[in-house]
Amino acid sequence: MCVGVSNGVVAFVGAQPPEGFDPDRQIDCHGALLMPGLVNAHTHSPLSLLRSGGEGLPLQNWLEQVIWPYEARHTAESCYWGALLNAAECIRSGITCVCDMYIHPQSVARAMSEAGLRALVTPTVTDALLEEIPNLLTQILHLREQWANHPLIRIGIAPHAVYTCGDRLLSAVAKLAERYDLPIHVHVSETAREQQDCLSQHGVTPLAHLDSFGLITPHTLMAHCVWLSSSDIDLAAQRGATVVHCPRSNLKLGSGIAPAEDFLRAGISVALGTDSSASNNSQDILEEMRFASLLQKGTRGDPALLSPAQSLAMATSAAGPATGFSLGHLAIQEPADLILVSRREPHWQPGLNSQADLLYAASASDVVLTMVNGVILYENGVHNTIDMERLYRTLPRFHPSVM
Numbered sequence: 001m002c003v004g005v006s007n008g009v010v011a012f013v014g015a016q017p018p019e020g021f022d023p024d025r026q027i028d029c030h031g032a033l034l035m036p037g038l039v040n041a042h043t044h045s046p047l048s049l050l051r052s053g054g055e056g057l058p059l060q061n062w063l064e065q066v067i068w069p070y071e072a073r074h075t076a077e078s079c080y081w082g083a084l085l086n087a088a089e090c091i092r093s094g095i096t097c098v099c100d101m102y103i104h105p106q107s108v109a110r111a112m113s114e115a116g117l118r119a120l121v122t123p124t125v126t127d128a129l130l131e132e133i134p135n136l137l138t139q140i141l142h143l144r145e146q147w148a149n150h151p152l153i154r155i156g157i158a159p160h161a162v163y164t165c166g167d168r169l170l171s172a173v174a175k176l177a178e179r180y181d182l183p184i185h186v187h188v189s190e191t192a193r194e195q196q197d198c199l200s201q202h203g204v205t206p207l208a209h210l211d212s213f214g215l216i217t218p219h220t221l222m223a224h225c226v227w228l229s230s231s232d233i234d235l236a237a238q239r240g241a242t243v244v245h246c247p248r249s250n251l252k253l254g255s256g257i258a259p260a261e262d263f264l265r266a267g268i269s270v271a272l273g274t275d276s277s278a279s280n281n282s283q284d285i286l287e288e289m290r291f292a293s294l295l296q297k298g299t300r301g302d303p304a305l306l307s308p309a310q311s312l313a314m315a316t317s318a319a320g321p322a323t324g325f326s327l328g329h330l331a332i333q334e335p336a337d338l339i340l341v342s343r344r345e346p347h348w349q350p351g352l353n354s355q356a357d358l359l360y361a362a363s364a365s366d367v368v369l370t371m372v373n374g375v376i377l378y379e380n381g382v383h384n385t386i387d388m389e390r391l392y393r394t395l396p397r398f399h400p401s402v403m
Contacts, residue, residue: 003034005336008151008374012332031344032368033354036328037096037337038285041319042185042223042244042273044102045111046074046082048089049396050278059191059253067278071103078396079104083111085395088386089283091115091378094367096337097327099221099244099273099319101158101185103129105143109153116377116385118337120323121147122158122185125173127166137176144180152373154324156183159215161190162198162206167213174214183219183323186210189232190224191255207232216241221322223273225263226256233259237266242322245314247291249275261296261305271319284364289315293359308355340369 004011004021012018047067054066079102090098097118100108105123112119123140130136144155159165159173177184189195189206198206207228210216218240225243228236236243245260263270272288274280292314293306306314317328326334343351347361370378377385 003330003338005338005371005374008336010330010332010334010336010338013330027340027369029340031342033341033343033358034330035339035341035358036316036330037339037370037372038094038315039097039099039271039317039319039327040090040095040274040283040285041099041221041242041271041323042246042275043086043098043100043283044276044278045086045098045100045108046079046102046104047276047278048086048283049078049082050276051281053278057253059255060193062253062279074103076104076107080107080111081391081395083108084115084386084391086277086283087111087115087117088383088388088391089277090117091370091383091386092367093282093284093286093364094339094341094370095283095285096339096370096372097319097323097325099185099323101160101223105140105155106146109143109147109155113150113153114385116152116372116375118152118325118335118372120154120156120183120185120325122156122183124158124160125169126160126164127169128164130169137172140182141176141180144182154183156185156323158185159210161187161194162202162209163194170210170213170215177217177219178214181219183221184215184217185221186215186223188222188225189227190250192227195227195229205229205232207235211235211239218242219322219324221271221319223275224250224255224258226250226258228259228263230262233262233266233268236263237268240269240321242269242271242319244271244273244319245288245292246273246275246280247288247295249279251291252281253279257295257299260292261300264306264310269318269321270314271322272314282364285315286358286362286364290359308353308359311359312355336371336374338369338371339367342366342368 054062099120101122109121147153202209216239220241223244274283289311293311296305320327
């Protein structure tokens with residue numbers, strides 16, 4: 001089969017190129033798997049600079065003792081370099097689209113744009129940040145205007161969580177998102193403590209509390225959702241929101257295992273995210289896909305759950321409706337966000353089922369080409385858009401006292 005790319009989109013898919021198609025370059029894909037790019041639907045890119053920091057702590061202690069003190073020292077410059085490092089890792093791993101939630105969003109957008117990644121950049125908003133930056137919401141609107149015509153970057157908004165955002169802020173964010181068509185990116189029920197504290201304080205679950213402000217919509221990415229109740233699951237399905245399952249981060253922080261199978265059975269779209277490299281510690285969506293499938297099979301005693309086809313959809317197309325991007329489709333006039341995965345290594349042989357091999361055997365190091373919008377960002381060990389040696393030399397080094 002031949003796939004042609006022109007002007008950033010897939011021009012044709014067929015046995016032979018159409019008559020008159022004269023490519024600038026032909027790539028022999030023999031012995032490899034050509035597929036839509038992977039999507040990392042929840043990460044905090046600049047936290048790549050805190051990889052392996054704060055090991056062995058549960059979420060709340062990890063946030064209070066490590067992450068928040070560290071973020072107080074973050075600058076626009078350090079966020080840029082951290083985001084660029086994250087972009088390089090994502091590109092190397094076959095990720096073509098990132099949904100990022102963090103501070104200094106202009107730096108994150110700049111890094112993603114320079115790297116050539118497709119990205120939904122959602123600036124974090126909390127009560128503490130709003131107190132520090134009173135015009136934060138206005139800044140987000142200016143950021144949206146600045147990137148409005150960019151082919152790869154879209155701006156959303158990220159009310160961090162119910163435990164960091166008061167009612168007034170949640171109401172303001174909901175109104176802003178509705179008026180300016182901003183995708184919403186929010187942490188939901190990541191821990192049992194979050195679920196219980198919200199029930200004690202508001203009398204409802206975090207999801208129901210967010211929904212009371214109009215924040216749970218078809219344009220909402222709900223990260224984690226480990227502790228959703230059955231009524232929460234029904235509500236999320238009714239609203240058409242997307243769950244972003246982050247199995248390895250949830251395991252590493254001791255937060256639990258999200259009931260992804262229940263989400264899918266309820267008709268909820270389920271995407272995959274890595275969370276930050278400070279809590280994972282990598283940006284490997286193939287590993288998230290594998291963990292997600294194996295955890296559901298093992299905890300429920302059913303090897304048929306989360307099939308290769310379902311898992312692949314979670315890793316490629318599932319986040320599309322919430323982000324506003326067309327993702328995960330290898331079809332004519334769709335964005336040419338493609339990857340080439342080598343099948344020449346022993347773990348791919350004898351090649352009885354390529355989808356199963358991708359789910360259970362593939363490694364991120366098997367990715368030999370990453371293309372976004374028709375531009376090759378990475379090929380055979382070489383990053384074409386990022387000067388890796390300069391990046392390594394320039395990375396900010398934070399003092400171990402924050403670790």
